[in-house]
Amino acid sequence: MTPFIHPWGQLELQRWPRRRNETLQAWDNADLYLLNTLAERGLSGSEATKTANTLVLNDQQGALALALQQSASPGDASVESSGDSFMALAGAQANGEDNGLTTATPFLWPFDPPGQTPDQIVMRVPKSVALLEWQLHWLSQHIPQGVPVWLAGMDKHLPRQLVPLLQRYLGNGHAEYGWKKARLFSAQAPGQVLAETGYPSMVEAKDWQLTVHAGVFAQQQLDIGARFFLEHLPQALPAGARVADLGCGNGVIGLAALQASPGIEMTFCDESWLALESARDNASRYCPDAQCRFHHGDGLAGLENDFDCILLNPPFHDGHVVGDHVARRLFNQAARALAPGGELRVIGNRHLDYHKVLSRRFGSVAVLGSNAKFVVWRCQQPLT
Template sequence: MTTFEHPWGRLTLQRWPRRRNDPLQAWDNADLYLLNTLKARALGPSTLVVNDQQGALALASLQQGPVVSNGDSFLARRARCHNRDLNGLPEEGRHLWPFDTLPESPDQVIMRVPKSLALLEWQLQWLSEQLAKDTPVWLSGMDKHLPRQLVPLMQLYLGNGRAELGWKKARLFSAVAPGKRLAEAPYPTAVEGPMGPLTVHAGVFAQQQLDIGARFFLEHLPGTLSAGTKVADLGCGNGVIGLSLLQAHPSSHLVFCDESWLALQSARDNVARYCPESTCDFHLGDGLAEYDERFDLILLNPPFHEGHVVGDYVARRLFRQSKQALNTGGELRVIGNRHLGYHKLLGKLFGKVEVLGSNQKFVVWRCS
């Protein structure tokens, strides 16, 4: 089903990136609950949309008035553009990345509750300082995904907040902006890496300590590299994998890639701290899909979820991108949980797949 009926009309919406026989639709009842609330309670025409997932909120809200969007995900931003073009709509209002400043306070805010509790805290703090006093803020999410701490966090950062009625397995939460910062969100955090403390911005994986997969992967990085080797840290997160390689091989050229703006900012901060003289690039995008250069080595610790959706389709996409982006004779090094069986997928794409290391939980493969 691709026809989305909303309070001002209908849209054709598709999930992006496109997948053959995708069983999921590009909106849910939490989106519709927010739009129904906007229709019934809007104080004025302008709306700030936070954490739109596939464009349902921003594109429908354009029928109400001017829209500014804010979010961390490149894929969500790209999905909105795809659906905007699909519906023949004009360019929507400005998109803000996490550290941007609102050009002016909107009349109201509609916000999807993010999966990451850390990102939620940081965004509530951001709203407290960006919005004019008493600006209404409405949050929603599906019941099964909502954190228990949501109302207490709203009260901490906004000074107020309450849960409203549930509707079709979604729930609405409401507050008004305080017009000033009331509490300091504890982000970014610092985790201990092999080179020292690493900056980790809100919402980036492994917020409190270096994850065990990354620790195991670090043990299986190349021992020698030719000068000028072109390397991609694909899905870089805080950048620890690429940064470790860069410290061991300072003449290599690293490209840090992620779809999360805050992850890429974490990598930027850490490279600036530990390798300030290095020549690195930072690519915000859908993996390597729109990156024209090729690589001698790609390092990948693929996620097995996208938001609340779990599956191997993200890994599949990154494996295919890696194959296309490698130079002749290049290699992909990838780590995965043992039970995910990535070797079967990799074996269909690469001529040679060998195990570099394994333990009870993880396997590292070299693919060429």
């Protein structure tokens, strides 16, 4: 593990969830660029360090918030974090414990207003342009005029329209110099709303108009994988069957299962707060009498019930990282959470070849449908 050496000390950081033989680093040069800039040019680089309140957005593993905790005198300066990801919060908390930073950083979910008036904003540019727009709009609503906003990201991940978006929502902003394949942007909060975002958006699916909050997958239309999966969902599940829509996104898969089997108990699960809020909105609109619950967390972790059926359209992106490690973790969770005789119904891109992975975890694996791009499997556990 490479220590994260920043202007006020160093941190031992690991990605979350913890994996053996992890090859991915828990921080990058965009994190370090932001912190170096604050040390040299921001409020944290002056005597105001001891009293500066900082709001951090989209901190992935705690690198920014934990370093800023180390920069300040206890009880004087304060740090708040805000984001959409349960996994990012869990990673920051675990890294805080590992580094002896026992004071928890207050965390704001997307609709929460700041608990304090920040003196400076530090922001990792999110992967989703929609989420970026929504967060800039949120800053214009809640942050006083003139508060400096510092943003950074790795060059290969930055949207081309970032400066125009800063100017649209904040009324100002420009690109700074690049450094080690990272780039910095600076702006100031306008103290008033200058433009609306158009989020949440509405997406047509079946006979529904689904709410999709900013940053949730398939922002403008139902993705082709979900459309194919809808053709291969269970029909007429028995009343009282316990079903999970794992990685629910806007909730369309769970809603379709509820429509086919109104008596089931449905649990919508996602690590994205805005995804779960989308599913909650849609379920309340189209299935107001259904037995639904909403689990914000690491997949099925923390749920005690054995499920009769789990429906899963797994992501193959974890932020900017592409791979099947998220799907594998969800497959493992599903194998443990199914009741005897229960089934996982899962869709995957054909080229990912999930069949081999699934066959090692389930008693039987059968193909229910396929086309040139996708395969749907039914994976069952033995009755005993």
